[in-house]
Amino acid sequence: MPTPTKGPRLGGSPAHERLMLANLAMSLFQHGKIQTTETKARRLRPLAEQLITKAKRGDLASRRRVLAVVKDKDVVYTLFDQIAPRYANRNGGYTRIVKTGPRKGDAAPMAIIELVEELQVAEPKANKKTAARKAAQQDKVEALAPAEETPASAPADQDSEPPVHASGDTTQAREDDDEANENKA
Template sequence: MRHGKKFNHLGRKTAHRSAMLSNMASSLIINKRINTTVAKAKALRKYIEPILTKSKTDDTNSRRVVFSYLQDKESVSELFNNVAGKIANRPGGYTRIIKTGARLGDNAEMCMMELVDFNELLLSETDAGKSKTRRSRRGGKGKSKNEEMPKAEAADVKEEVAVEEVKDEAKTEEVEAKAEEQEVPETEENKEDKKKED
């Protein structure tokens, strides 16, 4: 009986499985993104996350431990030189699995596995979203109507007012320019009217 054994053998013997995961981990570190099946990606996530955590401390012992898993000098140097600096502030969850549909031959569920800190598109979107979102607590004191606006909102309102003023000034300048162009040529009657006004 194998009750409670959730370990996915991936249809391989131990040596084959560990060699495959080691190669996949090296490829992920070097290329930052790989395409594979969902089952292999989930097994690889359990294999590579502790390695990435170990790489945060750059000393001889951690390099030797990581090399014992990866067995590839190029990927170890890439991990400690480039990847470790980017993931330094992240407390776990270094990889992301994005499902891409089924494979044509055997209908296996495929996915793209990537290092989270190296996807520039998603990082820029999340940074833009963070600046706009405002968190609020439930149940606390309600804001009074007389309470001042937050600084960020006040700054936005000031910028909008300044932009509107600039637009209004530009419009008035355009109107004045058009009026000057359409001025009536001076006749004797106009000259007399101006003298009377003075």
């Protein structure tokens, strides 16, 4: 059985403490840094570093374990796709706690907990599979599309072929037939 933490719990009950720490971790991953009390920052640091370490693995089991703590799927996506790759060559120490002055209302010691490297908004990377699918789809569209050829000498508003009527005759063929009929008569 795990040893309980020393001192009073942050929220009064273990469940409330877990939820508070999960919400703090979610805010930390969303914003890159948060301001909270020094005690909460010290309790948050190990949890946040464990979540980043799991996100560095990047497999499905790790994603599910992180989702068990952080309930927001957008934050988990950000953690796995933007935050974890920045720490690929780092073995720990992903967060920093900087003490600030006491809080105005109750003089509680305040601190800022932040990710060590500045959070940069990265553009989502296109998967190789997605790019390959789009290229294949474009090739199919180009292969199925009829080639549009317009003669250089003909104006754009004239058709390149003479019009065909319901009988299947072209205008030129009907004129030739009319001339032949007139010559016979």
